[in-house]
Amino acid sequence: MIKAYAAHEPGGQLQPFEYDPGTLGDEEVEIKVEYCGICHSDLSMLDNEWGMTDYPFVPGHEVVGTIAALGDKVTTLNLGQRVGLGWFSGSCMTCEWCMSGNHNLCSNAEGTIVSRHGGFADKVRADYSWVVPLPDGINPATAGPLFCGGITVFNPIVQFDIKPSDRVGVIGIGGLGHIALGFLQAWGCEITAFSSSPDKEAEARELGATHFINSGDVNALESVQNSFDFILATANADLDWNAYIAALRPKGRLHFVGVIPNPLSTPIFPLILGQKSISASPVGSPATISQMINFAARQGVEPITETFSFEQVNEAMEKLRHGKPRYRLVLKHS
Incomplete structure (x- = not known):
């Protein structure tokens, strides 16, 4: 038994x-x-x-x-x-x-x-x-x-051939996000942590983040437009996804591993102009x-x-x- x-x-x-x-x-x-x-x-x-x-x-x-x-x-x-x-x-x-x-x-x-x-x-x-x-x-x-949790954030690093020279953002510094910071730092990437909790900045940097952005600060989000090759969304929350799409460089990808509550709604034109992608993956x-x-x-x-x-x-x-x-x-x- x-x-x-x-x-x-x-x-x-x-x-x-x-x-x-x-x-x-x-x-x-x-x-x-x-x-x-x-x-x-x-x-x-x-x-x-x-x-x-x-x-x-x-x-x-x-x-x-x-x-x-x-x-x-x-x-x-x-x-x-x-x-x-x-x-x-x-x-x-x-x-x-x-x-x-x-x-x-x-x-x-x-x-x-x-x-x-x-x-x-x-x-x-x-x-x-x-x-x-x-x-x-x-x-x-x-x-x-x-x-x-670990394989959920590691899998896209492999699937999308993330390079050590890539600039990567991680949205949400929680159960998934904190592991993602560790993997991406070991991978050699320049990492920006996005969090709505400013008090997490010091720990996010200790965990591997090169930069930290308060995702509740609209001006801070605007300041990183056209910056990232890859953004990993680990948060289970509805955010201003258009702002994150704007933060991608041409051919950049916004990738979801967190289950957000509501469907995405985003203009297609910015995706077409920058040949940008939105995707998701399991374990x-x-x-x-x-x-x-x-x-x-x-x-x-x-x-x-x-x-x-x-x-x-x-x-x-x-x-x-x-x-x-x-x-x-x-x-x-x-």
Whole structure:
């Protein structure tokens, strides 16, 4: 039996819950959970914001742990090996997207917490192809958030061939944005942090920002027109997107990884004149996750986390819902 924490209704408290996972599949692994990050997506799923939550619901898709059991056909992982697991736990491995290395775009990909039980538990299962070994030099206590928040901001750096010579803006210095600053600094970019909280300037610079702009200052936004090759929007808020499009250089890109509340509305003419782009992306493929985790280990990129015991899961979820985490929350088995 697997011991977990589950909610039985939308927005409900997480309570001790046991379930029988059945026979381990030939290509599955069972992970003994050591740590599990808490992502805002866990909260959205708990509340059934996206209309696809099954109850009882066990959150958790930023898992770090060790391999406790291997399916008969798994040959690339070893018992006791420390690994990580993120948003996806499997994909079809036969469609054009899987076959081209874009497993994260598979229409049949299985979410770790969608129609299955996640990592707020002592164990969790996944297809071996989505289970990524942790390299030496990575801190397992803080690595969990890299498997969702980290790959969300790392994936576009790779997908759009961001260069060390590029001037990059990061909108929002929170759970995603603070990791983006670390990756982009290690990448060699000149980085401008955009935040509506002026008191975050000193910390944003410590995290890797070269420059800081108060996004609530209209004059400050106007002063950086025609400045950026790439702007990464991590905030979950409606902003003056036309001002950020104006801040792009020709061929520049405004890229979304945060889910903003309302549809975009922007004139097309500035995009045409500057050959500018607006785009968005999800998490990355297993290969990109592996690239990210090894890059993070080599460059010392580490999320800033607050740790709670699994017994404090409801307190941690409440802090995510109503508090101000700094910047990611992680559950730990005692």
